[in-house]
Amino acid sequence: MERIVGLFLVLAVLVMIPAIDLAFAAGDEPGEYVDRRVIIWNLFFRMMTVAFTVGAVVAGTLIWLVWRFRESHPKAKPTAYEGTDW
Amino acid sequence: MSGHSNWPEWIYVAVVIALMAWVGAEAWNAERIIEHIPEGAEVIKVTGQQWFWTFEYEDGTKTIGDLYVEVGKAYKFEIRSKDVIHSFNIHDYVVLMDAVPGRVNTVWFAPDAVGEHDIQCREYCGLIHYNMRGTLHVEEPST
Numbered sequence: 022m023e024r025i026v027g028l029f030l031v032l033a034v035l036v037m038i039p040a041i042d043l044a045f046a047a048g049d050e051p052g053e054y055v056d057r058r059v060i061i062w063n064l065f066f067r068m069m070t071v072a073f074t075v076g077a078v079v080a081g082t083l084i085w086l087v088w089r090f091r092e093s094h095p096k097a098k099p100t101a102y103e104g105t106d107w
Numbered sequence: 108m109s110g111h112s113n114w115p116e117w118i119y120v121a122v123v124i125a126l127m128a129w130v131g132a133e134a135w136n137a138e139r140i141i142e143h144i145p146e147g148a149e150v151i152k153v154t155g156q157q158w159f160w161t162f163e164y165e166d167g168t169k170t171i172g173d174l175y176v177e178v179g180k181a182y183k184f185e186i187r188s189k190d191v192i193h194s195f196n197i198h199d200y201v202v203l204m205d206a207v208p209g210r211v212n213t214v215w216f217a218p219d220a221v222g223e224h225d226i227q228c229r230e231y232c233g234l235i236h237y238n239m240r241g242t243l244h245v246e247e248p249s250t
Contacts, residue, residue: 045139052143054181054217058201064137068130075126 144215148181155186155193155206158235160226172241174226177248181217194230197243203229218245 091097152163162174176182186195188206196203197216204214226241
């Protein structure tokens with residue numbers, strides 16, 4: 022069952038991407054005079070904002086994880102795999 | 108493990124998928140806007156060969172190394188190559204398109220200020236690639 026769901030998920034994506042592309046793609050009508058520098062650099066800055074935010078969250082989570090779950094943390098508890106005689 | 112909740116993982120997966128979709132959509136949309144050529148854009152045939160650029164204007168005149176355009180007009184470059192792969196780049200206007208033998212690639216731009224800008228080849232194309240340069244001259248409108 023899961024394989025079929027997975028297969029349909031992949032097929033759906035394969036069908037959806039060209040369909041969306043066709044629906045939103047520029048038609049024959051003339052385009053506007055746009056400043057490509059503005060569009061491209063804006064995209065770059067927005068993507069960098071996302072990248073640094075995600076990077077900070079991931080790095081922060083990892084730092085907290087390492088700090089919180091170190092053996093010497095006051096609230097550290099042994100896991101089932103480590104035995105109970107701490 | 109009993110009593111273990113994995114909803115944070117699912118939230119994490121959803122956030123990652125949402126972010127990737129958003130990034131893809133934004134990039135695709137920017138590409139769609141800048142590839143859409145305005146009406147009346149003047150066609151300039153750009154030919155790259157080792158190791159110089161040739162520009163052919165709509166009236167048939169040709170220049171080598173120097174590209175002359177006017178402020179406020181749109182220009183569509185049809186980029187070709189006679190030998191190996193080059194890449195036509197006007198850095199100051201973020202124009203960049205490969206010149207591939209046997210293909211015609213297009214890119215357009217509209218200069219907004221008078222001035223001179225560097226044109227350079229951005230794909231290593233042989234011994235004198237480093238000096239496959241040109242100059243973009245943006246001039247006042249003639250009419």
